Amino acid sequence: MSEAHHKKTVRRNSAMREMEKPVFTGPAHHGIRSNRYQKPQLNWFVYIIISISLIFCSTLFAQWGVLAKPEYPTGAQIDPETMFNDSLRGQLLHFVTQMWTDHDFKFLLNFMVLSLIFIVLLLIINRFWICVAIFSSVIIVYAIANHFKVQLRNEPIIPADLNFISGGNTKQIVSFIPPNGISIAIGGVCGLVAIILFCILLQCTDGRKGLIRCSWRKPALMAKSNLKRIVTRFISLIVIAGFLFSFVYSLGNKNSWGQQLADGIADDPQIWNSIGDARSNGAPMAFLRLVHTNTMDKPHGYNKTTMLALSEKYQSEASRINRQRSTNLTDNTVIMILSESYSDPTRVPGISFNQDPMPNIRDIKSQTTSGLMLSPGYGGGTANIEYQALTGLSLANYDSSLSVPYQQLVPKQKWAPSFNQIWNAKRPADGSFALHTYYRNMYSRADDYRKFKFSKFWAMDGKYKLTDINPIDSSWYASDTSTYNAIVDKLGQYHDDSKQFVQVATMQNHSPYDNWYNDNEFKDADTSTGITDDERKNIETYAKGVSYTDSATADFLNKLDQMDRPITVIFYGDHLPGIYETAEKNPSNALALHETDYFIWSNAASASSHEKASQSNYTSSNYFMAQASEHMNAKVSPYLAFLTDMHAAVPAMSVPAASGNANEDNVYLDDNGKKMDIHKLPQSTRTLLEDYRFIQYDISVGKNYLRDTNFMDVPLK
Incomplete structure (x- = not known):
């Protein structure tokens, strides 16, 4: 053994003995x-x-x-x-x-x-x-x-x-x-x-x-x-x-x-x-418990044969419906407006004013297809209602652990069909665009809109950046007037004979409601009873915001009336603001706190101006495009034919929370707003609900068998 090797061995053994020594002494x-x-x-x-x-x-x-x-209410002991x-x-x-x-x-x-x-x-x-x-x-x-x-x-x-x-x-x-x-x-x-x-x-x-x-x-x-x-x-x-x-x-x-x-x-x-x-x-x-979610359970009998049979079934139904229809969806520009937190505050128990905060929209609703929308959210959940409106899919069919499809589902989908793609089929370069007067990455919208194949997404930041967007008084968010002006500006960039699908999400009435507005007449008009001082302050600010939306929406529709192209507007509030603490304490108010206002309106250049579709008193956002098709007398795809039949059988549907009890079944409403007992529904309605689950599973997490059929295709000239 060499001397160098011997010294190296001694040093190694010494180090090992040092490691074996007790850590603590004394x-x-x-x-x-x-x-x-x-x-x-x-x-x-x-x-x-x-x-x-x-x-x-x-x-x-x-x-x-x-x-x-x-x-506590003022004066409560x-x-x-x-x-x-x-x-x-x-x-x-x-x-x-x-x-x-x-x-x-x-x-x-x-x-x-x-x-x-x-x-x-x-x-x-x-x-x-x-x-x-x-x-x-x-x-x-x-x-x-x-x-x-x-x-x-x-x-x-x-x-x-x-x-x-x-x-x-x-x-x-x-x-x-x-x-x-x-x-x-x-x-x-x-x-x-x-x-x-x-x-x-x-x-x-x-x-x-x-x-x-x-x-x-x-x-x-x-x-x-x-x-x-x-x-x-x-x-x-x-x-x-x-x-x-x-x-x-x-x-x-x-x-x-x-x-x-x-x-x-x-x-x-x-x-x-x-x-x-x-x-x-x-x-x-x-x-x-929400870290890992199960999108939805696989329906019994799900396979390619079943899905192809469903496609053929609703192809026949679409042919039947289309024999009665005379126009095409793509003959119209359709603007779908999600109005942030918009609803009539006077429908909430205990809330009243001696001045109407929404006279214009109330008048518009009386003249066109309109009613109340059953929302799965209260105080939040905007992206969920928007998701339903753009896809026709219902949160009621998903597993309860799937809380936000925009963030938990859409980014992972290989196939994500949405209604704007109907316009893309005719105009691939500019058939649809989206506009949101806030930042583009909220709720992963930027990624999801790309997945939905919107050609452009206008927002407050990024490549397609909105300008001339202003709040009202000391409010934090873009006014609805600014949003509507941006829509008119973008439509003006296209020829009169072009038709687009436009997805819009506003921000004006987003929480908080901290006395933003000057000269708020609703402070003096408030006749609400049994609410706290903080509630009253929030509700009065919110009512003024609703009033601003009311006048801005009326002005916007008047501008659309001046355009020489057929335009249809789907306007809806996504959810109520979470400011009704007193009403929320009473479970019997749950439905009232999940009902917002909606209308489907067409301008003077449209053949469906002043039309009022049947059975529109109650709906949910997954039915909007099917209702708009009926309102415009437009031909439908097999998918829209299914949603048309589904809406006729079950006018509104939502998750259990809309009933005030998360342990109950999904909520189903008839056209009078009354709960439907799922166990007493006729067999034809149960079959439709079962078909809905097959369709939604195939699109969301299944094998996408419907993708290779004409299930999503609408007639095009």
Whole structure:
């Protein structure tokens, strides 16, 4: 053996012996152990106490984010005990103490889930104080974001909202911070910075650099004790992370082991009532159950033969309908306007004014196809109603864990048919365009509109950027007048003989409603009863916004009347604003809080001017294009023929939340707005509903058998 090799062997053996030495020597003093080789190290018991305290506080803070302060009517006499129980502190205290008072362990379930997440993070990073800093930061941001979203839209953060950040929408999201939330945001940032700096300081002074002491340097890497620690760390990580992943992945699926385990402890899911789910079952659990979603169950008997038979069936139905129709959809420009949060506030129980906030639209509705639309959302969910209108697909057919198709489904689809593509078939270059007076990446619209094959998407940013867009007084969002002017401007860029499909989403009446408008006559006109002062302020501001929309819409239609080309407008409110707290407390008001206004109107150059289609009192947004086809006496595709028959049988349909009870069946309404009992429907209607599920499954997650048929094709000249 050479001398050099001998020296190398001695050094390696010395290093291995050094690794085998005990980590700690000497006595312990006040939870600190030390030796001459290392900085002071905390006792393991201290780490455990800190971890438990951190997760306990994190569970409470996450829950705080979805709670709301109680609002009482002016002059109401509330006893001190009730006031405390309804306060944020009282609600948080009940969330913890119900383990002993009610044997309800929801707090413990959320604590356990956050503990597993913390342990997995700790095993990955292997640096205790860095892990504490990261975990605390995430919880603080999550809780404060929840607090703001609940204030604005009465719904918590869901996994799909993370697409806003990944899509570069951080700046836009920050703009949603309400004025009274600035101090909370600043406090959160300061607290976040303080925690991070404190953890960095402790990481630098704590001698225990790795919670599980592992060395990755040779020759210590191959030491037996070091290998044992590495293997222990990774086995622990795989086992715990695997359990957590499997639990979360299965949590949103009915009858899965994860759901059964959670239910056995305390969980009581309220899928369609997201805010109720978060407040009752805990914010972390409500969030995690939506991480993995099941789009919809495969219908029994789904196969190519079944779908080809359905295509032929509705081809025959389309031929029957088209024998009675004289025009084509593409003979008209169709403008589909989603009016943000638009609805008649006086239909809400307890809300009234001695001045009508929407006289013009009320008059328009009386002269054309119009009625009420059953919305799946209240206070939010704009993209869902828009999705239904553009595709004809209904959220009622999807699994309850699919909360936002725009973000959870459309980006993954290989085939995404939408009604604007009917115009694209005749004018591939410019058959359809979209316009939204806000930022293009909200709800992943930019990506989804490309998937839907819109030729252009005009928004407040990006390549096709809108100009001359202004708010009203001190409001935050673009006025409807600005939006309508932009539509007229874009239509003016085309020849009079060109026809397009135009998708529009407004922003004027988006929350919050913080006394934006000068000279608001609805403050004096308000005769509402039994509501809180905060409600009254919000409702009065909202009513003024509705009034502005009313006059702007009338002016817009007058301008369209002057154009020498047939134009049809589908106008609808997507959902009610989440400002009716008193009415919302009464479950019997659920339907009223899910009904918005809509109309289908044609200008003077159109043969369908002043037409009023049959059975239009109630609808849901998935039927709009079928109704517009009837209104314009236009020929239909097999798909539109199916939707026409479906609307005749079930005029309106929505998710269980529209009934006020997430555990009930889907909501089906007749043309008088009365609930239809699905168990008492005639066989022909049940067959239509079954066909709907086959069609929707094939388009959404199935084999797309209908794609190679003429199911979506309409007659073209």
